[in-house]
Amino acid sequence: MSSDTRWLSEHEQEVWRALRELLWGFESAMDRQLIRDSELSAVEYSVLAALSEADDGVLRARDLARQLDWERSRLSHLLKRMETKGLVMRAECPSDLRGYNIMMTKAGHDAIVQAAPGHVSFVRENVFDPLTDEEREALFSAATKIQASIRDAGLWQNQGAQKG
Amino acid sequence: MSSDTRWLSEHEQEVWRALRELLWGFESAMDRQLIRDSELSAVEYSVLAALSEADDGVLRARDLARQLDWERSRLSHLLKRMETKGLVMRAECPSDLRGYNIMMTKAGHDAIVQAAPGHVSFVRENVFDPLTDEEREALFSAATKIQASIRDAGLWQNQGAQKG
DNA sequence: ATCGGTTTGTTGACATGTCAATCATGCACG
């Protein structure tokens, strides 16, 4: 019966429950807001946002996957759907015949420009506005530490792929 | 161009990035640990855990869905799979012919008993151990406040279903 | 140049979740 397990106290269970509810509810709420107020889902938004931040609005699929910390197949499937919708375009990469350069279409650009204010407002109103400065900073360090711990444990996704 | 959007500062973007990475990475890490060390996925674990906590180990599907804050169809699909795997059983509810009582099988009980220590250790080692007391409490209040804010905004899942 | 191992990206099978539709039952109110 593995008697050396350090079980959670009542209070720890309470904290854990709050965290777990947030973890699984936040993303779907963010998705819901975007789908309600724009033409984009949250994952589509993050792809277009990454492209917006790139110097010339172009990224190789490889770099996009690294930046988003996604599996390649996930990105590939999503890009196919986004290409069908007319949000992005693919072009062969001249310097590496295996690679593809991904860029926004005009429709993709229009979509993220239209979606951005609502998305930013969602984040501001539901993450930053409700928290005190101390809570915000503690949340930051807690999130960073938890992520680091999971990485150390070898349980983070894309364990092989090093970021940056 | 919606000039009144309150965009995020550099530091806020940093906090937001850390939170977003945690939000989408934590669950899959938890899932990965469970699948590696047991016969259960994270969602299966949470169903069996809820049943374990019930008085006589039995819950109606309705109450299970409320407790987990899930959509009914999600639960229904999952229960069908779990029944196929032999983890749970369904029995007609005598007091309400629409309802079903869900209970663990012996295999389900064995599975969660075997999985629990590893799962609890994952939570303890990656959530509680890395944080100071202050960080833990701030994380708790931050998670609670963010969730409340999303609920107030009407963007939480199962908006119709009241908890409890 | 070429051989073997690595990287890049796609694909198909499958697991899971959402949504809308459906159906039966329960319940409140006339």
Add this chain to the structure above:
DNA sequence: CGTGCATGATTGACATGTCAACAAACCGAT
């Protein structure tokens, strides 16, 4: 006691993500 609406649960179509297998291109050592 019925009529009509609310509730409980399932189902099927679809969207999305994971995993393993694959093919093509790169690269480094000979």
